[in-house]
Amino acid sequence: MIIREHSTKVMKYFLIMNPGSKGGKSKKSFNQIFNAFNKANIDYDYKYTNELEDAYTYSVEANKADYYAIVAVGGDGTINSVLNGFFDLKGKLISNSKMGVIYTGTSPDFCKSYNIPRKTDDAIKILIDNYSRQIYIGKLLCSNVNDKSLNDSDASEIKSPKLRYFGCCTNIGLGATLARKANSGIRKYLGDTLGTFFSLIGTLVVYKANDFIVKKDEKKHTISNLYNLSVGRTKFIASGIKIHNKISYFEKGFYCLTARQLNLFNLPILIKKVYSGKEFNNTEILSMDYCNKIEVFGNCKNPEVELDGDPIGYLPCKIETSIDKLDLIVKKDMFR
DSSP states (O other), X not given: OOEEEOOSOSOEEEEEEOTTGGGGTGGGGHHHHHHHHHHTTOEEEEEEOSSHHHHHHHHHHHHHTTOSEEEEEESHHHHHHHHHTTBOTTSOBSSSOEEEEEEOSSOOHHHHHTTOOSSHHHHHHHHHHTOEEEEOOEEEEEESSOOGGGBTOOGGGOXXXXXXXXXXXXXXXXXXXXXXXXXXXXXXXXXXXXXXXXXXXXHHHHOOOEEEEEEETTEEEEEEEEEEXXXXXXXXXXXXXXXXXXXXTTSOOEEEEEEESOOTTTHHHHHHHHHHOOOOOOOSSEEEEEESOEEEOBOSSSOEEEETTEEEEEXXXXXXXXXXXXXXXXXXXXXX
C-alpha cells in the first residue's frame, strides 16, 4: 500500500525510494527529504523498494495514477528502473507525469549527464523550483536469454525479447563484462571511479575480442577485433568516463564509440582520451561516428549487453530513440 502524506497543495509527487542504494546509506537521507517536502508544503506519496524491479513497478503504477511528478530516490539503477516505467512497448509515454531525481547512490552518471545536483538539499530545491525540459531517451530491444541459436542473427529473430530504455549509454562487449565485475563489490571498497578503473584492468587481461556484425542506419558491416561498442546520448558513459560528442538532448540519434585492438600497452592512450572528455581524432584503436538506429547481430562469444551501468540482456539487439520525449526536472541552466 502507498504511504500518504497530506498537505494543502494540489500538485502531488510520488517518491520511489531505494533504502539499499549506496550500500544501505541511502536511507539516512530520507527524513531530510520528508522534512524538506513538508516545509515546502508539497503534497507527496512514497514507497520503498526491496529490489530494482520494484522501482519499475511503482513507476508504472504512479504514471497510471497520473502523479504530477515521479521521483527516483537512489542510484543509477533506481533511476533507470523508474525511467523505464514512463514508457510503453512502442516508445511512447504512458502519462504526462514529469520525472525527478534525488541522487543517493554510488555511480552518478545520469545526474552528471543532465546536470542534476548530487547533494540532497540541492536536488530537493530543483524539484521545488519545478523547471523541466523534454529530452529523448534511448530504446533498446535485446534477448532476455543467451540463445546461441541467434548467433549472426538480427533482432527480428529474437525469441525471448526484452525492451529497456536508457538515459545515458549502452555497452556491448567488454563494457558489459566490466559492469558485472565492477558491480560485484569492488566499487564499494575503492569508490566508483577507482573501483571501475581496476575492474577495467582486470577485465582487459582476460577478455578476448572478436568480430561483430553491425548495421547502422541500414548499412551492414563487420567490425573486426572489437573490444567494445558504446552507443549513447550523453557525455558520461560510466564512473568518470566522459566522451565528447555532438548529440543533442532534443534531437534523435546516437554516437557510436568503437574500441578495437586494445592491450595493456595502448591502454594509457585510451584512458587519457575517454577520461578527458575532449574531442579526439579517430584511430584504429578508438573511433566515433553517428547514427539514428543501430543493430548488433547475435554473437555467442561475447553476447552480453549492459545499459546505464547494469548488465541487462544478450545479443542480438536493436537500438533506437524513444518516440516521445521525457519531461525531466532539471536546473534552469542545464543546457547553457
